[in-house]
Amino acid sequence: MDFAERLNEYRIMWVMVFFDLPVITPKERKIATRFRKEIMADGFGMFQFSIYLRHCPSRENADVHIRRVKNILPEKGNIGILCITDKQFGMMEILLWKKEV
Numbered sequence: 001m002d003f004a005e006r007l008n009e010y011r012i013m014w015v016m017v018f019f020d021l022p023v024i025t026p027k028e029r030k031i032a033t034r035f036r037k038e039i040m041a042d043g044f045g046m047f048q049f050s051i052y053l054r055h056c057p058s059r060e061n062a063d064v065h066i067r068r069v070k071n072i073l074p075e076k077g078n079i080g081i082l083c084i085t086d087k088q089f090g091m092m093e094i095l096l097w098k099k100e101v
Contacts, residue, residue: 012086013062016053017044017069021077031074038072059083 017039021032036052042065044052056062062083073079 009087009090010085011058013056013059014053014084014086014089015044015056015062015065015069016047016051016082016084018080018082019050019052019077021050021074021079028076032077035072035074039069042068055086 019035021035022028023032039052040046042054044054044065047053054065056065066081066083069079069081
């Protein structure tokens with residue numbers, strides 16, 4: 001595979017991890033914090049609260065990181081994983097709340 005193919009915006013992937021974990025008890029908070037720290041140690045960064053993302057150069061590399069997330073899933077809570085191309089990610093509209101002056 002040549003350099004141009006590796007940089008193809010349809011080949012480069014973004015992996016998004018969405019999670020809603022219980023944090024009522026101290027034990028639940030510890031488990032949620034551990035999950036968040038472990039995905040951050042694997043290169044995920046916070047996009048929004050409970051939404052983390054990671055850039056991957058290929059689908060094969062994305063699959064490696066998806067497996068890592070699956071290996072550290074807590075027993076309770078809801079976790080989603082979404083993989084999108086760099087092209088799709090680039091079409092995202094991010095709307096910020098603006099305070100009236």
